[in-house]
Amino acid sequence: MTLLRKSDRPLLIAHPRPDGDAIGSTLALRLALVAVGKHPLVACVDPLPANLAYLPGADSFLQEVPEDVDIDLVVAIDMSDLKRTGGIYRESWRERYPLLVIDHHETNAAFGDVNLILPHAAATAMPMTDVIVGLGVAAQDEIATCLLVGLLTDTRGLRTETTTPEVLRAVGELIESGGDYHGVMQRTLDFVPYRTMRAWGVALDRLRLEDSMAWTTLSRSLKEELQIDDHYDLDLGNLLSRVAEAQVTAAFIEMRDGTIKVSMRSRPGYNVATVADALGGGGHKAAAGCTVDGPLETAVNRVLNLLREVVREPVDPVTSVP
Ligand SMILES: [Mn+2]
Incomplete structure (x- = not known):
């Protein structure tokens, strides 16, 4: 959390062929950072699928990031190793910028300088909610909607084994905080081209x-x-x-x-x-x-x-x- 608090221009990276958890968690963090006056960049090598393109901030994703981009922190989201940035991460950044990892994969080797990994969590949206609250930002409205996208897609509509009472409580709280549960169901889950x-x-x-x-x-x-x-x-x-x-x-x-x-x-x-x-x-x-x-x-x-x-x-x- 200190890394995020100290940073002014963090680069948030979602993995290639992005899913709802990668995009939802990344956009939730982006909104929270903007709310506390920071200037985050978001990147993903692949374009967003249509069922995620309506989310707030979805049009701010960069597909390419120049090596000399003006950033001061890199955040890898929902990925278990650095290869999953799809080439966005530059090895030369290793010495220049700290690396923060926020994830939930059991196989995550904790490859960051700081790692916020909840290995059995249903989605990265779970640790991400803690990060956002830790920044002093309420997980409400658009942020809540983005976090719901992560939880509802990675649990395939709350039907996986990882759907614990804690997940259901988190979903309930996000809805109470203004998250658009039904909108996410309609526009992300029940939205097949x-x-x-x-x-x-x-x-x-x-x-x-x-x-x-x-x-x-x-x-x-x-x-x-x-x-x-x-x-x-x-x-x-x-x-x-x-x-x-x-x-x-x-x-x-x-x-x-x-x-x-x-x-x-x-x-x-x-x-x-x-x-x-x-x-x-x-x-x-x-x-x-x-x-x-x-x-x-x-x-x-x-x-x-x-x-x-x-x-x-x-x-x-x-x-x-x-
Ligand atoms: Mn995930």
Whole structure:
């Protein structure tokens, strides 16, 4: 907190392919710093998705930051290592400016000079609320709305395991303080671009179920028809994870270079991280991913063979009971 209090021109960085928590937490801090008379800059290498572009301050994001930018502090938000700044952070800044990290990832190696990391928190918006209150700013109105975006997106609408009573209390307090809960639900969560919805339709039409595994594929040619490029986030993993009969699910998306991006999910008691690890990817027990060689059909068979093992051997049978 001292770092933020002493700083006049901090640079706040959100990670590439930004999500609601990265953007909401960054914009909440930006508003709080402006409220106490500071001049923060915000940066993210990628443009904001449409469901976050309405937030106050969303148009102030820089996609590039010159090396000699006039700043006195760098704040890395919602990222577990410096690579996640997407190249915005310059190594030459190491000696010049202190680095503050505000995050909630368990894998965060505390890479800052000061680290405010709540490893089991549902979202970075949780430690960020403490930071803002610590600055002497009330988490109300527009700031509350930005923090709600972080909490509601990272908990996928308050449905993840991380949704504790503390999170629900925080959400209640933010609503009481003028946060626009229903607006966030309407404009961020229930706000799927037509193009995405059409791609879901095509992907769901190709959905298969076998041996408690549900999967689908999206080939390069289908993606072209649907005007979906490689960087477009379809969030198919989370969509498939809801198939009732499946313990594990996988979405296979063919990239322009012919590789296949695989996004896997599992129910409690099943671990898909081992499969991702074995194929050079990574993630958590319940959500993991990797990129494998094509062609599509070969990749599907290869991954399904490994997933079949996962289904056969639950890691913790007790927790798999609904
Ligand atoms: Mn997050």
